[in-house]
Amino acid sequence: MRKVFFILSVLLLSSAGVMGQDQDKKAMTLRMGEFEWLDPVKPSEDKVAEIIEVVKAKVAETATASKRFEVLDEEITKNINTYFMSEAFMDLSEEQRKKEIMEAMNDNTLFGKITKCKFTKRTSGAQGYTCVLTVKLDVANAMNNAEILESRSFISNFKKMIVKNTPEAALDDALQSMTEKMTDFFANNFAVFGAIDKIKDGDAIITCGQQQGVKEGDEFQVTLATFDKGAITEKPVGIIKVKSLMADGTSICGIKDGKDAIVENNVNKSQNQWLRCKLILK
Structure with missing residues (x-):
């Protein structure tokens, strides 16, 4: 069984692409x-x-x-x-x-x-x-x-x-x-989720963008997400704002609030901790 x-999971992951x-x-x-x-x-x-x-x-x-x-x-x-x-x-x-x-x-x-x-x-x-x-x-x-x-x-x-x-x-x-x-x-009416992939030249590169309808000027709440015993908990650490959308589906964001916390947690992220982003709906 x-x-x-x-086998079912492999077929699903390859055919549905999800x-x-x-x-x-x-x-x-x-x-x-x-x-x-x-x-x-x-x-x-x-x-x-x-x-x-x-x-x-x-x-x-x-x-x-x-x-x-x-x-x-x-x-x-x-x-x-x-x-x-x-x-x-x-x-x-x-x-x-x-x-x-x-x-x-x-x-x-x-x-x-x-x-x-x-x-x-x-x-x-x-x-x-x-x-x-x-x-x-x-x-x-x-x-x-x-x-x-x-x-x-x-x-x-x-x-x-x-x-x-x-x-x-x-x-x-x-x-x-x-x-x-x-x-x-x-x-x-639906927030887009992503993660901070890296910090480059003081900007945050996030793993979502134009494919999800993200626009320049959109803001994301950044949380420190921790995965433990099958559950995810989150702690707010800052806010980022989209500056430009990239062809590969990522976005370049300026750090609007919580820069020190975002940079520090990005440096210290691990397999069980990462910086998660949630679109702030207006």
Whole structure:
């Protein structure tokens, strides 16, 4: 069994590309979790499943368009979760487990709830279908799905609703009316994480940048992260500000606050201690 899990983990790491050495230089990861139907009015099971898949696809498309996330489908999500609960993961050295946990620090899981989905058939005036849709999205820490980071409900814009020839087109119209607000939700409500790779000429070089939507002028809270007995604790040490974005996915940051502490802890960092950075949301 351990060997099977090990092979699974190797396949996951190579095909999904979510836990390799350059993970922190890729987009933040959004793992697609379960979407539920909560509207008391329920069509056939096949129709419910069809609508859920359409909604999930649109949400995933919007999250990708926000340029903040790389979206992984539900099957890959399940496989990754299986790996983290496997004997293969538990049998890794503490250093390797820390490394893989660090590499998953920009991972989130998205859960959805369809709380209302009502189709109306119009037989007078402009004939066809309209759809009123409400979708609630919960984004959780992928390493602890009980830790909800952000939650938001989206309601289709009735004023912009256009009568469509089919229910499928009406559903797409309802989703399209939410796109702008969903894009803003994904783009502006989730902190990017990275680490200080080195201090050069008085500036901090961090392991995240343009691939995660980091911009010049963004500020990061720097903490001294300590990994011990499978858990990470953090102590704030300073603030850095992005000066320029590099082609290799890193960023050059000026040290705005706590320079002495940042420099000292960078010199003294070890396998179990490093300087972690978290984007300060404005």
